[in-house]
Amino acid sequence: NFRLYDEAFICGPAAMMDETEAALKALGMPDKTIHLERFNTPGTRVKRSVNVQSDGQKVTVRQDGRDREIVLNADDESILDAAL
Structure with missing residues (x-):
């Protein structure tokens, strides 16, 4: 109920x-x-900045209380995608 x-x-x-x-x-x-x-509306495409050099950049992600360093590559849509 x-x-x-x-x-x-x-x-x-x-x-x-x-x-x-x-x-x-x-x-x-x-x-x-x-x-x-709601974080965005259906059908809304997130535009990616064309001037950002993310390939090879190191990012520290904290997940479940633990820090993990990841290296971004040109195919990553976002830091979240790279972390997953």
């Missing part, structure tokens, strides 16, 4: 968020208790 929950916070890919929101509403969760955090 989703009416027992105070709030729902949804973040993720747009299609998943839309489906989750619809499912929670169908299960009886009030609209005002469902919160969405």
Whole structure:
């Protein structure tokens, strides 16, 4: 019974968020208790800067409390992609 929950916070890919929101509403969760955090809109392409020299750059990423050094290459779309 989703009416027992105070709030729902949804973040993720747009299609998943839309489906989750619809499912929670169908299960009886009030609209005002469902919160969405969208980082971009569907179909929006992130533009990559053409003047950035990232190839070979070292970046320190902290994940799960541990630091890890990664080296970027020209194929990486973002630091997150390189870290994964």
